[in-house]
Amino acid sequence: MKWSIGTKIGGGFTLALVMLVIIGMASYRSATGFLEAAELRSHTYVVLGELRNLLSALQDAETGQRGYLLTGQESYLEPYNAAVGTAGQFIDELRRLTADNPNQQHRLDALQPLVTDKMSELRLTIDLRRNKGFEAALEAVQSGKGKQAMDDIRRLITQMEKDEDDLLKARDERLNADAQKMISIITFGIPAAFVLLAVAGLWITRDIVVPLKAITAASVRIAAGDLPQEFTSGGRQDEVGVLARAFAAMTRSLREMAGVAGQIAAGNLRAQVKPQSERDVLGNAFATMVAKLRRTISELTEGVGVLGSAAGEIVATTAQVASGAAETATAVTETTTTVEEVKKTAQLSSEKALYVSDTAQKAAQVSQGGRRAVEQSIEGINAVRRQMEAIAQSIVKLSEQGQAIGEIIATVNDLAEQSNLLAVNAAIEASKAGEQGKGFTVVAQEIKSLAEQSKQATMQVRGILGDIQKATTAAVLAAEQGSKAVEAGVKQSTESGEAIRALSQSIVEAAQAASQIAASSHQQQVGMDQVALAMDNIRQASAQNAAGTKQAEAAAHNLNELGRRLRDVVDQYRL
Amino acid sequence: MAVDWNAIRDRLKAAADALERGVAPSREEAAEILKARARALAEEEAGTGAADGGSIEILEFRLAFENYGIASSHVREVCPLKAFTPLPGVPPFVLGIVNVRGRIFSVIDLKRFFELPDKGLGDLNKVIILGDSMLEFGILADEIAGVRPIRSGEIQPPLPTLTGTRQKYLKGVGRDQLVMLDAEKLLADRDLIVHQESAA
Numbered sequence: 001m002k003w004s005i006g007t008k009i010g011g012g013f014t015l016a017l018v019m020l021v022i023i024g025m026a027s028y029r030s031a032t033g034f035l036e037a038a039e040l041r042s043h044t045y046v047v048l049g050e051l052r053n054l055l056s057a058l059q060d061a062e063t064g065q066r067g068y069l070l071t072g073q074e075s076y077l078e079p080y081n082a083a084v085g086t087a088g089q090f091i092d093e094l095r096r097l098t099a100d101n102p103n104q105q106h107r108l109d110a111l112q113p114l115v116t117d118k119m120s121e122l123r124l125t126i127d128l129r130r131n132k133g134f135e136a137a138l139e140a141v142q143s144g145k146g147k148q149a150m151d152d153i154r155r156l157i158t159q160m161e162k163d164e165d166d167l168l169k170a171r172d173e174r175l176n177a178d179a180q181k182m183i184s185i186i187t188f189g190i191p192a193a194f195v196l197l198a199v200a201g202l203w204i205t206r207d208i209v210v211p212l213k214a215i216t217a218a219s220v221r222i223a224a225g226d227l228p229q230e231f232t233s234g235g236r237q238d239e240v241g242v243l244a245r246a247f248a249a250m251t252r253s254l255r256e257m258a259g260v261a262g263q264i265a266a267g268n269l270r271a272q273v274k275p276q277s278e279r280d281v282l283g284n285a286f287a288t289m290v291a292k293l294r295r296t297i298s299e300l301t302e303g304v305g306v307l308g309s310a311a312g313e314i315v316a317t318t319a320q321v322a323s324g325a326a327e328t329a330t331a332v333t334e335t336t337t338t339v340e341e342v343k344k345t346a347q348l349s350s351e352k353a354l355y356v357s358d359t360a361q362k363a364a365q366v367s368q369g370g371r372r373a374v375e376q377s378i379e380g381i382n383a384v385r386r387q388m389e390a391i392a393q394s395i396v397k398l399s400e401q402g403q404a405i406g407e408i409i410a411t412v413n414d415l416a417e418q419s420n421l422l423a424v425n426a427a428i429e430a431s432k433a434g435e436q437g438k439g440f441t442v443v444a445q446e447i448k449s450l451a452e453q454s455k456q457a458t459m460q461v462r463g464i465l466g467d468i469q470k471a472t473t474a475a476v477l478a479a480e481q482g483s484k485a486v487e488a489g490v491k492q493s494t495e496s497g498e499a500i501r502a503l504s505q506s507i508v509e510a511a512q513a514a515s516q517i518a519a520s521s522h523q524q525q526v527g528m529d530q531v532a533l534a535m536d537n538i539r540q541a542s543a544q545n546a547a548g549t550k551q552a553e554a555a556a557h558n559l560n561e562l563g564r565r566l567r568d569v570v571d572q573y574r575l
Numbered sequence: 576m577a578v579d580w581n582a583i584r585d586r587l588k589a590a591a592d593a594l595e596r597g598v599a600p601s602r603e604e605a606a607e608i609l610k611a612r613a614r615a616l617a618e619e620e621a622g623t624g625a626a627d628g629g630s631i632e633i634l635e636f637r638l639a640f641e642n643y644g645i646a647s648s649h650v651r652e653v654c655p656l657k658a659f660t661p662l663p664g665v666p667p668f669v670l671g672i673v674n675v676r677g678r679i680f681s682v683i684d685l686k687r688f689f690e691l692p693d694k695g696l697g698d699l700n701k702v703i704i705l706g707d708s709m710l711e712f713g714i715l716a717d718e719i720a721g722v723r724p725i726r727s728g729e730i731q732p733p734l735p736t737l738t739g740t741r742q743k744y745l746k747g748v749g750r751d752q753l754v755m756l757d758a759e760k761l762l763a764d765r766d767l768i769v770h771q772e773s774a775a
Contacts, residue, residue: 417655420719421701424634425652427722431632432648441722442616448721449612 019193353518360511367504416454423448635720649758
């Protein structure tokens with residue numbers, strides 16, 4: 001078996017293609033034959049139809065002629081007129097359709113003059129009927145010339161139809177034979193090709209698959225890490241044999257690499273790796289790896305030394321950091337407490353500021369009321385001053401009237417004085433009169449007494465008037481003082497109104513200031529809340545920091561330990 | 576200081592009512608006054624009736640805080656000193672002359688004449704016109720008390736303390752430090768007459 005696998009598969013496919021072509025060509029030929037036969041059949045049917053049409057046209061012409069001959073009416077000539085045009089066309093069509101058939105062409109050559117004769121005989125009889133009357137036309141018909149022509153035409157057409165029928169039969173028989181041949185090709189050719197192709201496919205498959213299965217099983221083991229000791233190629237020279245040998249070489253190479261890796265794993269970095277070529281990826285990679293490992297381990301050794309000393313320093317530093325973190329945590333706790341206190345204070349001051357704001361607003365309202373009260377009191381005091389002035393006027397008037405009374409009293413006093421003197425004179429006169437004047441003496445005495453009483457009364461009135469004068473003076477003085485006091489009161493009220501207005505202004509400003517204080521202290525409170533929150537976060541963070549520092553301390557210890565262990569590990573490698 | 580305006584109004588109303596009633600005293604008051612006068616008159620009647628040795632009417636007047644009396648029989652009349660005309664070239668005790676209803680009288684200031692302390696002149700000064708069959712003149716009085724009868728027995732000799740010029744014109748003293756002037760002596764006194772020629 002010297003054939004390669006490509007040749008074997010190519011041969012199988014070629015066999016299958018050849019069979020496919022044979023069957024396809026046979027099928028194509030039968031199908032084209034069928035199509036041709038069907039076309040010829042329809043052609044024959046067309047020719048038969050044309051023949052019948054021609055006959056029918058001639059019969060129509062004859063029918064029209066007979067009707068006219070009998071009646072002499074022009075309307076019976078309509079079928080004749082239609083047929084005269086069409087008959088010639090039908091003959092031309094038949095001549096074109098049967099151009100490939102010389103027999104039919106001969107018959108058409110014979111038919112054409114017969115048709116022409118018939119048509120001219122019909123026209124002759126019609127002209128006779130029209131020009132010479134029924135008798136002449138009947139005479140022409142009875143000559144039998146027209147009937148003879150018609151019989152000839154019928155006979156010729158019947159022959160042509162029979163010829164076409166024979167042609168049709170012969171074609172049908174040939175078609176049936178072709179169909180039988182086609183069926184036999186399909187019935188026997190396809191199973192034979194199937195059997196042949198199945199046998200060829202089975203043999204090729206077996207030849208390729210069995211050695212490939214062995215190689216696949218080995219590959220699976222290699223993939224699982226198991227390198228088989230030896231792999232035989234079986235001496236085959238085709239592609240499978242080449243594959244088996246290449247596989248064996250690969251396994252060997254892998255085993256060598258595995259040996260080197262084992263040495264490296266045992267800590268022997270002095271093992272030499274020789275790559276098989278420049279394109280040996282694994283070998284080159286191994287060589288590079290060993291070189292790099294050697295360098296890395298030496299660097300690692302130095303690094304481990306540095307790491308050991310650094311870890312020691314980290315341990316020391318971490319201890320310091322841990323104590324610092326503890327102190328920070330304490331400080332943060334104290335600060336948090338302080339912030340809490342400050343927050344409380346801010347809250348208190350905010351409440352106080354609100355209270356002050358409210359109070360200031362109330363005070364502003366009160367001062368407004370005070371201003372109104374002061375204005376009202378100023379008005380009242382002004383009214384009092386007017387009343388005082390009215391009182392002073394009244395008292396002055398009273399005093400003037402007292403003066404008038406005094407004048408009247410002076411007059412009365414004068415009158416009393418005169419009456420007194422009169423009485424004295426009367427008494428003197430009476431005493432001069434002696435005993436007769438005694439009664440008059442009494443009268444004079446009485447008058448004198450009256451005058452005395454009048455004088456006394458005027459004296460009393462004068463005294464009373466003096467009292468009244470004093471009292472009025474005192475009252476006027478009092479009214480004046482009262483007026484002055486009222487003016488002073490007005491002034492003081494105005495001043496106090498001004499003072500209250502200034503106070504109200506100050507209070508309003510104080511209220512605004514207190515509102516602003518309240519607002520700012522509220523902001524302060526909010527800010528303190530945020531500070532408190534931030535301090536709490538800081539406290540938590542510093543607690544976490546302390547914990548983290550402890551962990552870092554532990555981690556530093558671990559790191560130190562790790563450094564020692566790493567030194568032990570690195571010491572295992574022989575460079 | 577709370578003022579009880581209601582009380583003040585009540586007092587004002589009372590005063591107004593009193594004014595409304597007027598000067599006319601009520602019936603009871605008038606009866607009371609009349610009764611008092613009747614009692615006074617009855618007393619005097621009784622006094623006069625009980626007198627022995629008769630009584631004389633005197634005009635009582637005041638001069639420099641002292642009560643003086645003079646017999647009314649020599650008194651023509653009394654009149655107020657309204658307007659007087661001083662006279663030049665007369666002794667200081669002659670005040671001047673006055674016109675009483677068309678008659679001219681000279682007026683003598685007794686205070687100057689008696690060398691008593693001067694009180695000054697005024698509307699209230701009165702002139703008492705004395706007169707007898709021969710002579711008529713006026714004397715100045717500070718105040719006229721009135722005419723009243725006194726018993727002759729009441730008048731006692733003048734006190735020795737009353738000295739000076741007026742001793743010559745005194746009749747005696749009565750009750751209530753009443754000094755009785757002797758009108759006849761005053762009228763008859765030549766010292767009081769200012770002679771035109773001698774004056775000249």
